[in-house]
């Protein structure tokens with residue numbers, strides 16, 4: 001792994017698109033501002049739009065001014081950006097791109113290092129990877145790495161085909177499959193909370209934990225991504241990747257070392273131990289919903305079927321809640337509940353670990369229970385940890401009340417949490433693939449998700465609706481109620 005200020009030309013395929021503008025340009029800017037990248041870098045934007053370098057640079061400037069309050073030195077920064085328009089399906093254009101990269105390599109002294117970032121629809125991934133190889137763009141004195149956005153395929157067979165195409169051009173250790181949740185500070189903190197605290201690890205099993213809840217709710221609707229989302233839905237968009245990755249980190253055994261391979265191999269074991277959902281159980285274990293119109297504050301919101309590029313009879317789910325079971329010694333009998341949805345009441349990603357009830361109630365009236373201890377890992381928008389304990393109530397001698405021990409990372413002085421994309425791009429430049437998903441994880445995640453979407457396709461589970469601005473369909477509440485639990489509040 002190379003260390004400080006890695007040198008590289010970064011080629012962004014899809015440089016006129018939404019991801020590049022909202023996430024990638026600001027991330028590169030922050031890396032430069034924070035001295036993680038020095039002078040030795042160049043960015044080449046590729047897309048079909050016939051922009052000039054100046055138009056491209058002005059778009060980059062715009063993106064940074066929109067997302068970063070105090071931006072400076074933008075002319076110097078954008079002078080490292082170059083634009084090369086072409087259709088990625090046209091093989092002959094790759095030779096010209098290679099000439100440009102060689103030239104920039106000399107100008108910016110990037111030692112032949114190249115990152116090819118595919119910020120485009122997945123249907124182009126295989127073609128681009130193969131053309132890069134065929135036209136010699138990966139044969140330099142330095143290293144070449146391929147960064148691939150999600151979704152990685154549409155199901156297991158399409159992911160396998162895609163993987164094969166990419167592997168014909170790049171080795172596994174050159175492929176960086178991005179799951180931006182793995183770049184989030186508090187997702188990375190799951191491992192540290194678990195493995196650096198004597199307090200938690202002994203309790204982290206089915207003897208002391210009753211259930212774990214992983215929530216990722218959004219206030220936003222589908223926005224202008226209707227065309228993509230109609231084919232994806234929440235199951236493929238969020239569950240197959242981000243949600244299963246968080247479950248794997250929560251459930252994995254301690255790795256013997258903190259290396260990429262050891263951590264991956266523990267995550268893979270969890271994904272292999274997930275109990276597959278059978279057709280006859282799908283409506284018991286998975287709830288799917290679609291947002292209807294509703295209100296959030298004063299704002300009236302339209303339903304999913306009224307959004308742009310969405311069919312008015314659409315059966316696409318914008319919400320999924322699931323009960324996952326992990327068949328191994330540590331987790332037998334502990335449900336992992338997940339839920340994710342668009343147009344919900346709050347933007348919130350958090351994990352709640354609920355500990356088992358104490359054996360006897362000394363403090364509450366008959367029929368009541370002592371509130372359970374909870375460990376809450378706040379991922380976003382707040383970042384931090386809350387431990388809910390019980391302590392004496394001031395006024396009534398016999399009673400206890402829940403109290404919170406709060407660690408809010410957002411308020412810790414000196415902590416400047418970099419954005420997920422910034423961290424992951426930097427990791428890739430340094431050759432650290434720990435927080436990227438390995439093919440085995442992708443394949444196992446599809447193997448888990450495919451039977452669920454197949455059962456839905458066969459009509460084996462109802463698509464329910466929930467009002468925009470709510471906490472999701474009642475059916476998801478009932479799923480937990482049947483187990484004697486409840487969702488802990490959003491937000």
Ligand SMILES: NC(=O)C1=CN([C@@H]2O[C@H](COP(=O)(O)OP(=O)(O)OC[C@H]3O[C@@H](n4cnc5c(N)ncnc54)[C@H](OP(=O)(O)O)[C@@H]3O)[C@@H](O)[C@H]2O)C=CC1
Nearest residue numbers: 014015016017018019047048049087088119120149150151
């Ligand atoms: N946007 C987001 O928040 C997220 C996106 N992703 C993933 O990132 C990828 C990109 O998404 P997003 O930026 O939203 O998509 P956009 O549709 O906004 O951008 C697509 C880009 O591809 C270019 N393009 C399309 N066809 C061609 C072609 N034949 N040759 C060259 N360029 C082409 C377009 O430019 P032009 O029209 O000028 O050719 C444009 O720059 C997708 O895989 C998506 O799933 C993942 C997580 C979040």
Ligand SMILES: O=C1O[C@H](COP(=O)(O)O)[C@@H](O)[C@H](O)[C@H]1O
Nearest residue numbers: 150180216218220237238349380
């Ligand atoms: O990958 C995706 O994630 C976003 C949610 O990301 P977050 O970091 O804001 O939680 C989601 O909106 C999008 O649909 C999905 O493709």
